Amino acid sequence: ETGVTQTPRHLVMGMTNKKSLKCEQHLGHNAMYWYKQSAKKPLELMFVYNFKEQTENNSVPSRFSPECPNSSHLFLHLHTLQPEDSALYLCASSQSGFTNQPQHFGDGTRLSIL
């Protein structure tokens, strides 16, 4: 599925680095989401944006900082990460957060913290 594109697909960084993950959706949706998927664990919702406004933050540490400049783009800024932050980070979008329409996912960024 090419409706939601995430870059980079793989990222290796040290604990003191600063990097950003990017997500772009071409589906005309108004809601965007960040999820974390650690090995052998279910997906964990991190952040939700509806019409560019953050509507949910699931107690995510401040070393993860989301940014949603418009309804088509979503970023996750990373700073001073820990080894336990190594995971697959998934972006999703939906028509809005208030309908029964499904979310559509990108293929994720595989993040490894050294």
Next chain:
Amino acid sequence: DAKTTQPTSMDCAEGRAANLPCNHSTISGNEYVYWYRQIHSQGPQYIIHGLKNNETNEMASLIITEDRKSSTLILPHATLRDTAVYYCIVRVTGNQFYFGTGTSLTVIP
């Protein structure tokens, strides 16, 4: 949102129908049933969703029992590319999607 119960794993012969069950006995009247799948190292892929009527699309069929306490996802002719983890989710409109551990389906040649 209601909790779902799925078998941990299932096998299916290639070319046969794969029937994946999901139990959601505490579902409420306004909760939809959604199915996703995740192939290794890819993002979850939406398959189908429904409220109370059976649904069919180009990928699969969703059969929801009359009391809505369980549902079955049917892949009519399974191929090797259908090997994936399948997630059944129930959700009230406006709430978030909560993915459990799903069913690992292996399609066998």
